[in-house]
Amino acid sequence: xxxxxxxxxxxxxxxxxxxxxxxxxxxxxxxxxxxxxxxxxxxxxxxxxxxxxxxxxxxxxxxxxxxxxxxxxxxxxxxxxxxxxxxxxxxxxxxxxxxxxxxxxxxxxxxxxxxxxxxxxxxxxxxxxxxxxxxxxxxxxxxxxxxxxxxxxxxxxxxxxxxxxxxxxxxxxxxxxxxxxxxxxxxxxxxxxxxxxxxxxxxxx
Amino acid sequence: xxxxxxxxxxxxxxxxxxxxxxxxxxxxxxxxxxxxxxxxxxxxxxxxxxxxxxxxxxxxxxxxxxxxxxxxxxxxxxxxxxxxxxxxxxxxxxxxxxxxxxxxxxxxxxxxxxxxxxxxxxxxxxxxxxxxxxxxxxxxxxxxxxxxxxxxxxxxxxxxxxxxxxxxxxxxxxxxxxxxxxxxxxxxxxxxxxxxxxxxxxxxxxxxxxxxxxxxxxxxxxxxxxxxxxxxxxxxxxxxxxxxxxxxxxxxxxxxxxxxxxxxxxxxxxxxxxxxxxxxxxxxxxxxxxxxxxxxxxxxxxxxxxxxxxxxxxxxxxxxxxxxxxxxxxxxxxxxxxxxxxxxxxxxxxxxxxxxxxxxxxxxxxxxxxxxxxxxxxxxxxxxxxxxxxxxxxxxxxxxxxxxxxxxxxxxxxxxxxxxxxxx
Amino acid sequence: xxxxxxxxxxxxxxxxxxxxxxxxxxxxxxxxxxxxxxxxxxxxxxxxxxxxxxxxxxxxxxxxxxxxxxxxxxxxxxxxxxxxxxxxxxxxxxxxxxxxxxxxxxxxxxxxxxxxxxxxxxxxxxxxxxxxxxxxxxxxxxxxxxxxxxxxxxxxxxxxxxxxxxx
Numbered sequence: 090x091x092x093x094x095x096x097x098x099x100x101x102x103x104x105x106x107x108x109x110x111x112x113x114x115x116x117x118x119x120x121x122x123x124x125x126x127x128x129x130x131x132x133x134x135x136x137x138x139x140x141x142x143x144x145x146x147x148x149x150x151x152x153x154x155x156x157x158x159x160x161x162x163x164x165x166x167x168x169x170x171x172x173x174x175x176x177x178x179x180x181x182x183x184x185x186x187x188x189x190x191x192x193x194x195x196x197x198x199x200x201x202x203x204x205x206x207x208x209x210x211x212x213x214x215x216x217x218x219x220x221x222x223x224x225x226x227x228x229x230x231x232x233x234x235x236x237x238x239x240x241x242x243x244x245x246x247x248x249x250x251x252x253x254x255x256x257x258x259x260x261x262x263x264x265x266x267x268x269x270x271x272x273x274x275x276x277x278x279x280x281x282x283x284x285x286x287x288x289x290x291x292x293x294x
Numbered sequence: 295x296x297x298x299x300x301x302x303x304x305x306x307x308x309x310x311x312x313x314x315x316x317x318x319x320x321x322x323x324x325x326x327x328x329x330x331x332x333x334x335x336x337x338x339x340x341x342x343x344x345x346x347x348x349x350x351x352x353x354x355x356x357x358x359x360x361x362x363x364x365x366x367x368x369x370x371x372x373x374x375x376x377x378x379x380x381x382x383x384x385x386x387x388x389x390x391x392x393x394x395x396x397x398x399x400x401x402x403x404x405x406x407x408x409x410x411x412x413x414x415x416x417x418x419x420x421x422x423x424x425x426x427x428x429x430x431x432x433x434x435x436x437x438x439x440x441x442x443x444x445x446x447x448x449x450x451x452x453x454x455x456x457x458x459x460x461x462x463x464x465x466x467x468x469x470x471x472x473x474x475x476x477x478x479x480x481x482x483x484x485x486x487x488x489x490x491x492x493x494x495x496x497x498x499x500x501x502x503x504x505x506x507x508x509x510x511x512x513x514x515x516x517x518x519x520x521x522x523x524x525x526x527x528x529x530x531x532x533x534x535x536x537x538x539x540x541x542x543x544x545x546x547x548x549x550x551x552x553x554x555x556x557x558x559x560x561x562x563x564x565x566x567x568x569x570x571x572x573x574x575x576x577x578x579x580x581x582x583x584x585x586x587x588x589x590x591x592x593x594x595x596x597x598x599x600x601x602x603x604x605x606x607x608x609x610x611x612x613x614x615x616x617x618x619x620x621x622x623x624x625x626x627x628x629x630x631x632x633x634x635x636x637x638x639x640x641x642x643x644x645x646x647x648x649x650x651x652x653x654x655x656x657x658x659x660x661x662x663x664x665x666x667x668x669x670x671x672x673x674x675x676x677x678x679x680x681x682x683x684x685x686x687x688x689x690x691x692x693x694x695x696x697x698x699x700x701x702x703x704x705x706x707x708x709x710x711x712x713x714x715x716x717x718x
Numbered sequence: 719x720x721x722x723x724x725x726x727x728x729x730x731x732x733x734x735x736x737x738x739x740x741x742x743x744x745x746x747x748x749x750x751x752x753x754x755x756x757x758x759x760x761x762x763x764x765x766x767x768x769x770x771x772x773x774x775x776x777x778x779x780x781x782x783x784x785x786x787x788x789x790x791x792x793x794x795x796x797x798x799x800x801x802x803x804x805x806x807x808x809x810x811x812x813x814x815x816x817x818x819x820x821x822x823x824x825x826x827x828x829x830x831x832x833x834x835x836x837x838x839x840x841x842x843x844x845x846x847x848x849x850x851x852x853x854x855x856x857x858x859x860x861x862x863x864x865x866x867x868x869x870x871x872x873x874x875x876x877x878x879x880x881x882x883x884x885x
Contacts, residue, residue, distance in 0.1 A: 218322035222657060222694040224632065224650035251630075253443050254675075254695065261322060264384075264409055414746055421753035428753045440747055470758060484763030487864035489828050498756075506763040509859045510832060520759025531836070531859060534829045547829065552840040552858070554833035575833040591830055597789065598830055621789075624827040637827055644825065664871075666827055682824075685871060710828065718751065 201276075202283055208271055209287065217262035219293055220254045227255045228292045231263060235285060239272025247288070259291040321696065323356040324441050325383045327363055331401065333391025341389070341401065341430040347474060348434035348448035352676070353697020355441075358383055370404065375411045383408050387437055392418070399423045403433055405440050415440045427477060435718060447473055447671045451714040452678060453481075453491045453500060454689060458706025468502060469708075470517070473671075475689070475701035481515065489710060494537050497714040501525065501535035501544060512546060526559055526566065536579050536588075545569070545579035545588060556590055569603065570612070578624050583631045589615070591623040600625040600636055616649065618656045624667065629674030635659070637666055646679050646692075659692055669713045680709040782884035784842055785877065788823070791837035793845060801842065804884060805849045818842050819883045820860040821867075823876035832862030835882075842882045 230248035235241050244263045249256050275284055328346060331338035349355040360366065364377035367388065378386055389403030399422060405415040417436045421429035428449065435446030452475075456467045468482035468491055482488060486505035493500055501514050510531040515522035525535060525544060534547035544559045554577045556569040570576040574593040581588055582602075589602045592612065597620040601612040616622035621639030628634065628648075638647035638656060643663040647656045664682035671677070674694075678701075681690045687709045689701040701708075782804050784797040793801070808814055820835030820842075839858045846856055868875035 220694075221321070221696040222648060222659070225653055257442060258322065261324075267409075412746075416746065416748045418750040419753060420751070422755075425753060425755050428755045432751060432753055436749065479758045480760045481758065482761050482763060486763065487861070489832070489862070489864065504763060505861070505864065510862075515761065518757045518759060520761045522761060533832055547833065549833075549836055552836070552843070554836060575830065575837060577833045578827065578829045591827070598826070621826060623830050639826075664825070682871070685869075717754065 198279065202279060205271070205275055205279070205284065209269060209284075209289075212266050212269060213262055213289060216265040217291070218258060220258045223252060223255055225293075227252055228290060229256050229259050230288055230290050231259055232286065232288050233263060235269065235272065235287065237272065237280060239269035241266065241268060250291075255291075259289075262291075263289070323354055324385060325356045325358060325381075326437070326441075327358050327378060327381075327383045327386045329363075329366055329368070329386065329388050330360065331389040331391060331403075332368055333401075334394065337394075337399070337426060338391060340426055341391075341433065344427060344430035344474075345387075345434045345437070348431060348446075349437065351448075351474065351691070351697070351699050352438060352446070353693040353695045353699075354438075370406070370413060373406060375406075375408055378408045385414075385437075385441055389433065394423065397422065399426065399429065401429060401433065403436070405437060427472065431472065432718060444675060445673045445716060447673050447676060447713075447716075449473070449718050450672060450716060451497070452669075452689075452711050453493060453714065454680075454708050454711040455488050455491060456704060456706050456708045457487075465706075468500075473713075475704075478704075481517065481520075490534055491710055491712045492535050492537060493712055493714045495539055495541045495715060497717055500712075501537065503533045503535065512544075514544075526564070534577050534579060536581060538581050539583055539585040545581065547577040547579065556588070558588075580626045582627050583629055589625045589627065589634065591625065597621060598623045600634065615651075616656070617654075622647075626668065626670060628670065629672065635668050635670055635677055637668065646677060648694075660690075665690075667710045669711050671713050672715045676713075678711045678713060680711060784838075784882045784884070786838055786880040786882075788876070788880065789826075789834070791834065791841045793841055797842075798845070801845050805846065805851065808846070808851050808855070815855045815857070817885050818856060818858045819865075819885070820858070821865060821879055821881050821883070822863050823879040824863045824866060824871075825876065826863075828862055828864075832860050832864075835860030835862045838880075838882050842884070 227250040228248075229246065229250035232245050232247045233241050234243045241263060244260060246256055246260065272280070272284070326349065328342060328349075331341050346357050349357060358381060362381065364380065365372075365374055367373040367386075368390075369388065373386065373388075384407070386406040386408060387403055388406070389401060392400040392402050394400075398420065400418060400420045402416065402418040404413055404417075406412065407414050415436070417433075419429050419432045419436070421432075431449035434448035438444070438446035438448070450473045451470050452473055453468065453470050456469050458465055458467075463485055464487075466482075466484045466486065466488045467480050468488050469478050469480055471478040481500065482502070482504070484504060484506050486508075488505070489503045489510075491500055491502040498518070499514055499516050501512060503510050504513055505511075510533045511528075512525040512532045512535045513522050514525050514535075525546065526532065528548070530549050532546050532548050534545075536545045537543070538545070538558075542561055544561055546557050546559055547554050548557050549555070553573060554575045555571065556576050556579045558567045558569055559565070560567070569579075569588065570590070570592070572592070572594050575598070576590055576592045576594075578591040579588050580590070586606055587602050587604050589600055590612075591598050592601045593599075594601075595614065599614055599622050600616040602615050603612040604610045615634070616625075616636070616638075619638055619640050621637075621644070623637050625634045625636035632652070633648060633650035635646060635648050638645055638658065640658070644665055645658045645662075646660045646665050646668045647658045649656050659677065660679070660681075662681050662683065666680050666682075668677050668679040676691055676693045678689060678691045680687050687707040688704070689708050689711050690698070691701065692698045782800060784793070784800055786792070786794070786797075804816075808816070818839040820837070820839030822831035822834045822838075824831075836858070839860055843856050843858050847853060863879070866875070866879040867881065868878040870876075
């Protein structure tokens with residue numbers, strides 16, 4: 090059977106183009122430089138404690154600290170993104186920290202951070218009234234700045250759900266909390282690193 | 295002398311009409327202390343009352359009454375924020391009538407955040423002495439916007455049809471009123487039925503179906519001049535007008551081949567384009583907020599259901615969008631295009647329902663048996679509709695946040711409400 | 719309206735520019751606006767004279783009404799009986815013209831009911847056409863749920879309202 094060369098060449102190019110497209114879609118050409126930090130500079134170390142956060146039962150309210158999965162996968166050193174703090178612990182990459190976390194679950198300061206995180210979540214959860222007739226799948230993020238005594242100094246919406254009523258309800262919840270009365274019990278070093286600036290994700294699903 | 299007389303009479307008229315019944319509030323309202331406006335007592339009282347009712351009707355506010363307040367500051371300097379924190383109040387509103395003569399009335403107000411102990415808004419509204427209501431509505435909307443971030447609808451209007459007995463005949467009237475049902479003005483009087491009123495996007499014109507010539511015809515009428523014209527001359531009936539969001543097109547239902555089909559009329563050059571071509575009923579067209587799709591009611595699957603057709607692709611096939619129940623009709627889009635409200639029949643009851651496009655279930659919003667003609671406010675938060683109770687029809691409202699209210703009972707029956715756009 | 723609006727906008731811009739100059743510490747909203755309330759005109763619908771029907775035809779067709787099931791425009795066998803007699807009268811009086819008016823009960827939405835009434839009237843028309851009546855003698859219209867015969871909210875009243883009247 091005779092095969093015309095034009096056809097061969099054409100189909101070869103077609104194959105090439107298709108392969109390139111597929112590879113591109115499979116992120117073959119993806120390079121780390123393109124990554125932007127998940128959040129702004131205040132990606133503090135406390136964000137690792139994502140697995141601590143409660144997934145909701147039947148009650149709709151669930152407040153969870155956003156995950157850093159993206160960051161972890163790409164193994165980025167986020168040193169430059171962190172606001173300058175005094176400790177040296179941050180020089181360890183996120184991957185290592187996760188490993189430590191998984192390997193040494195009973196490490197005491199981690200335990201404490203988890204405990205405090207869940208107390209924060211509980212307080213905000215109980216103050217949150219989810220608005221009615223809101224569609225599923227809405228999520229918004231608020232950043233809080235909390236002073237040493239636990240008083241919430243500022244709240245800002247850093248990621249809108251697209252629905253103003255939903256965003257407002259999250260803001261209301263935080264405003265209603267006003268201050269976390271257990272903050273005096275937090276040791277100074279933990280406060281500065283983890284609990285001065287926190288980001289809360291409101292995700293009812 | 296004359297001025298004082300007018301002021302005395304006005305409140306009587308106004309207070310007699312306004313009987314607003316708020317039957318349910320929402321769960322998590324903003325708590326507001328609304329202090330009496332400073333100035334002429336009668337006007338100030340009116341304004342406070344109207345603002346109070348407007349904010350209550352949104353379902354998102356709880357107004358703490360004067361008696362419960364620990365102090366009544368008249369200006370910023372006099373505010374003791376602790377007095378308000380104790381009562382869990384979120385915001386304080388202090389207002390005053392600035393100037394007032396025969397032709398001008400100006401009111402200014404300030405809003406304070408109790409949490410942050412600071413002033414968050416200073417506003418001034420200029421109006422006319424005998425249009426105090428509208429001025430008060432502007433104030434309500436200003437407060438609503440500052441606190442919730444959404445545009446308020448207290449200063450918008452509603453359009454509806456009223457039917458009453460007169461000389462043993464039925465008198466039909468097309469009425470426009472304020473969003474709280476007050477200040478009714480008649481746009482059209484007729485002894486033949488009027489249905490399907492619709493606002494133009496700029497709220498300056500209306501379209502409606504009138505049977506005055508013996509068959510259903512669509513008229514377009516300019517509100518302020520009263521000038522009107524037939525949308526399109528035709529021997530056969532036409533109905534169900536709906537304006538496109540840019541005001542250039544009017545979708546209509548025509549019966550040229552004996553069957554209800556949807557057509558689009560280009561208002562600029564009078565070109566008529568046919569949209570549907572199916573042997574079943576296709577009617578009740580409604581445009582998406584971005585003007586790219588039209589939703590309509592069609593019987594093509596055997597019972598009335600809602601379909602959507604994309605206008606960008608020529609001859610695109612209508613896509614069915616309601617699947618629950620055997621009667622889904624008169625759909626209209628939510629203002630941000632992420633869902634629809636419509637009339638839904640379940641267990642022989644006709645209710646108003648809401649469906650988000652990213653969900654596959656219907657959310658019933660009302661509870662009575664014969665609800666129809668839902669119309670959504672321009673800020674997308676409030677739905678007004680007609681209820682039939684004890685054989686009478688009246689207008690009822692509900693907010694997405696869960697509050698409910700009734701508009702004052704009128705003479706005769708009222709139905710087919712349509713909500714205007716923003717007028718501020 | 720545009721004039722007043724632009725003035726309001728101007729004022730607002732001026733006020734906000736002024737405030738920005740003052741640069742207060744917290745972001746405060748300052749507005750000024752003017753109330754706009756347009757006029758409204760009332761229109762009286764013109765009354766169109768309905769040509770009186772020939773009294774003879776009125777007498778003949780006084781009872782010609784055909785009824786339908788809910789949300790349906792199919793002719794029942796009972797309807798067909800009634801229509802048969804109308805056909806014979808039509809054939810006997812070639813001059814006679816008829817108007818078919820379709821109706822629906824009040825349940826459901828008005829526009830859909832208007833279209834339903836129309837379909838019912840069309841069903842009757844089709845029957846006549848199939849039986850040899852010339853189209854020019856028939857005109858069709860619909861009143862939807864606007865002209866009920868019975869005003870109750872029960873099934874009995876509803877049944878009476880789902881009809882086509884032949885005049």
